[in-house]
Amino acid sequence: MRKGIVQLVAIGVVIGVAVALVAVLFQWLPESASEEFDRIQDIYWFATWMSVVIFAVVAAVVVYSVWKWRVPPDDDAEGPPIHGHTGLEIAWTAVPAILVIALGIVSAVVLSRNAEEKEGALEVRALGQQFAWTFEYPELGDFETGELVLPVGRQAQFTMESVDVIHSFWVPNLGQKMDAVPGIETEIFVTPKRTGEFAVVCTELCGLGHATMRAKARVVTPAEFDQWIEEQRT
Numbered sequence: 001m002r003k004g005i006v007q008l009v010a011i012g013v014v015i016g017v018a019v020a021l022v023a024v025l026f027q028w029l030p031e032s033a034s035e036e037f038d039r040i041q042d043i044y045w046f047a048t049w050m051s052v053v054i055f056a057v058v059a060a061v062v063v064y065s066v067w068k069w070r071v072p073p074d075d076d077a078e079g080p081p082i083h084g085h086t087g088l089e090i091a092w093t094a095v096p097a098i099l100v101i102a103l104g105i106v107s108a109v110v111l112s113r114n115a116e117e118k119e120g121a122l123e124v125r126a127l128g129q130q131f132a133w134t135f136e137y138p139e140l141g142d143f144e145t146g147e148l149v150l151p152v153g154r155q156a157q158f159t160m161e162s163v164d165v166i167h168s169f170w171v172p173n174l175g176q177k178m179d180a181v182p183g184i185e186t187e188i189f190v191t192p193k194r195t196g197e198f199a200v201v202c203t204e205l206c207g208l209g210h211a212t213m214r215a216k217a218r219v220v221t222p223a224e225f226d227q228w229i230e231e232q233r234t
Ligand SMILES: [Cu+2]
Pocket: 128, 129, 130, 131, 166, 167, 168, 202, 203, 204, 205, 206, 210, 213
């Protein structure tokens, strides 16, 4: 009995380590460049570690059972009749329920924090049309740009609109994603935390040119941003 448990645990550890390496060694998500995406990635890792443990436990039991209790090739007998195990059934109902509730709570906290408007947010309008993005900065002047420029460290409040079909605004490194829908205004908040160049993509199939509906996003220092705004005004 003791030996069996040690073997079972050993199998579980080996599988768990292997799966954990797959989770850690590959870069599954774009590198975060915003506070909002950091929080989203926290949920991702929470769910990932939960899955690694559950997978290791289930796979260990399966592998151990196949190894120890496999019937010999000539054994055609029916297995012994087994009645349910109440304790086990309560456990495998309660544990997933607790995990799903925990995941729900963590997600709800992140969703509400990512939708919080901070003082001094920069207003940016993102207009989607087949097949280009246009950006406006209504508080800063009457101009349009095809390039999205944001100052680092300052929250940007995006308002999305579409002139034709449904598009979806997404900068993978900034994490937040929102549909641009004709007739309604949608909103997201993004707080860039490092400078760099990123891609703006449309992530809602919107017609033949959907794949080309891309723009450049630049996160710059506040001084560079002010200078860029000056250039746009003139
Ligand atoms: Cu589109």
